[in-house]
Amino acid sequence: MILNSSQIVREVNNSTHLDEALALAVKRSRSSMDANACSAYINDMQTDRYLLMAADGLACAAVGKVRVVRNEGLVGWVAAHQEAVNLSDAVDHPGYRHVPGTGDELLHGFMGAPVIHHGRVLGVLVAQKHERCRFDDDEAAFFTTLAIQIGSAIHRLLSKWEFSRRLNEPGRGKISICGIACAPGLSIGKIVLSQPADLQSVPYRKARDIDSEIQVFQAAVQSAKNELLAGKERMSASLSGDVLSLFDAYAMMLESDKLTAAAVARIRKGQWARGALRDTIFEMARVFEQMSDPYLSARAEDIRNIGRQILGHLQKVESGIGAGTYPKECILAGSEISPVEITNMPRGRLAGVICIQGSALSHVAIICRALGIPAVMGLADLPISHVEDCDITVDGNRGVVCINPSPEDIHAFRQSIREEQALSARVEALRHLPAQTLDGVSIPLHVNLGIGEEDLSMLARKYEGVGLYRTEFLFIARDTLPTEDDQCRLYRDLLESFAPKPVTIRTLDVGGDKKLPFFTIAETNPLLGRRGIRFTLDNPDVFLTQLRALLLANSGLGNLRVLFPMIGRVGEIDAAIELLDRACLDLAAEGRAFERPRIGAMVEVPSAAFLMAELSKRVDFFSIGTNDLTQYLLAVDRSNPQVRGFNDNLHPAVVHVVNDIVQRSRSHGKPVGVCGEMAGDPASALLLLGLGVDSLSMNPSSLPRVKWTLRSFTMKQGRELAKKALSIENESDTLRLLNHALKAAGLGALVCEN
Secondary structure (H helix, E strand, O other): OOOOOHHHHHHHHHOOOHHHHHHHHHHHHHHHOOOOEEEEEEEEOOOOEEEEEEEEOOOHHHOOOOEEEOOOHHHHHHHHHOOOEEEOOHHHOOOOOOOOOOOHHHOOEEEEEEEEEOOEEEEEEEEEEOOOOOOOHHHHHHHHHHHHHOHHHHHHHHHHHHHHHHHHOOOOOOEEEEOEEEEOOEEEEEEEEOOOOOHHHOOOOEOOOHHHHHHHHHHHHHHHHHHHHHHHHHHOOOOOHHHHHHHHHHHHHHHOHHHHHHHHHHHHOOEOHHHHHHHHHHHHHHHHHOOOOHHHHOHHHHHHHHHHHHHHHHOOOOOOOOOOOOOOOEEEEEOOOOHHHHHOOOOOOEEEEEEOOOOOOOHHHHHHHHHOOOEEEOOOOOOHHHOOOOEEEEEOOOOEEEEOOOHHHHHHHHHHHHHHHHHHHHHHOOOOOOOEOOOOOEOOEEEEEEOOOOOHHHHHHHOOOEEEEEOHHHHHOOOOOOOHHHHHHHHHHHHHHHOOOOEEEEOOOOEOOEOEOOEOOOOOOHHHOOOOHHHHHHOHHHHHHHHHHHHHHOOOOOOEEEEEOOOOOHHHHHHHHHHHHHHHHHHHHOOOOOOOOEEEEEEOOHHHHHOHHHHHOOOOEEEEOHHHHHHHHHOOOOOOHHHHHHOOOOOHHHHHHHHHHHHHHHHOOOOEEEOOHHHHOHHHHHHHHHHOOOEEEEOHHHHHHHHHHHOOOOHHHHHHHHHHHOOOOOHHHHHHHHHHHHHHOOOHHHOOOO
């Protein structure tokens, strides 16, 4: 018998309820094997017993009632030992116990397979037959494979089942869920569900009148743009210019030829407007979703938000929920939430935002931070449809939400809010003070920026300089390559805004997961492929255009620092500098004014850490990209949620490599900074201080707390902590060391235990 579990797995993955998924699994398994009965037991975490939740061939009345204690009977034995058994007669096994009420006394052949997800036994699948014989090898392989394959789907559905059950219990017990901290602060309120238009539910339909569909679509786009600009106007008194510019960025997306032209083209091919919009949005979002760079992958959320906003106007329904339905303290919850939904909220009522999807780099997160509204996203285990009108606490510092907190919890949380307000006032008081240790050592703190989202003049007044300016979005957001003039204008505006403060611009960092819409590279493993400097050296015409634009933009200013990404060998930096020299010669021959910048190399490929002596002869500075360095050093794809827990920049190997990079660069007289996420975490920044890093660059929202941290320690204390960290064998102990130091310095509010 040749069995295939793929179809069963697809059906289970598409199920929306746990009992539905388990019923499918046992029914399909029984029909695929020579079995008289199949059943599924699920671990009930509240009682630590295994509950019979689905059965085909056993007594139906037993489903939902029979519970098996851990280590009790063969089901308990399989769960406890985390291994499958295949028996000719269950009675002969020393672990056998009859399960009353199931009718299994007439069944002899037994096979049990554990369902495991990330080391946790979720349940046990059981197949039984009347005869005294084992299941054959094909059946055994099929059954154990199925148990493995459905583990992820069962975990997802089990989380929702447990959540829903607890909410429906008397007293509605509290439930805590961890997500991604996206906007700092603490808040308490009642959950109100976002009700955006649903692109997924748009049916396939042909256009009856193509010209009419195009007019309807274009009118919806214009209405969405008007709504955005109206929202910007409403928020103009509450948001600074740099954040208000996000609404302009959305408006630019609405006007993008890539969106409108592609949708219209689909309509001309016969699709109705809603279907053309759906397919266009999904195609555009998919490009960004495949990128591991967190800044760029976050743009997929913006694309989907734009799509839902247009769809809302196509459906002639208002975005958001109805007026008058908001509680006094409202926590807006949804799968994804758009800036328009936030602007449509009554002033003073929005206390927090929680999302199933989203990231700290989304535009909604940026707006929440600017408004001082706590936000937690990435709450994958939150069954959003079950929580409307629930009380909730939102901890935007740690990325934790608590559904249905007790009165005692709420009292304690309000006390924490008062302490948080005092903390914010203290941090704000440091805004105009330098980042300087208690013994007078200054550590420049720079900001990471991206194209098209900031009011540069506002940012230039606030910060000491730019430590990382990403240029790839300018290329990715277009259908054609940007011209030399396009790039020069953008770079010049940036450099002039910050002059004479230093501005570090990273050259084009695409390839791999960051795909250009007009350039295709087919690779089996793109993250280890032609990305960063490899891509630009393969395309010298593209690279030279960018280098010329940078040189011209720096003319008469001299504050530009050019950073080459993904350097892994000496030949790459030599080739990049050779092209820079060529650009200088060409501009000189043309009689055009330019100024050569300082040159830097990003250290994010582990091989570069061992080439510091050679690279130091060629560059003026180094910048450690801890995001990719950690990813490559630990062999962990940081965009893969399955291995999220393994990606830790406090891992001893990462700490030692960063220390080696710093020591080697210093021995050759070259400054070294850090521009990855590690720089924006207070505990990690304290460690980097001790390791001797010369500067830190981070997202603007992280800078005040990092500054407070650095101003609370001496350089000597930082070095002592770094020395201890270098002797530690695991990341959890390093985190405890740093958190203890923060608490001892009175910075307990900055501690994150996650």
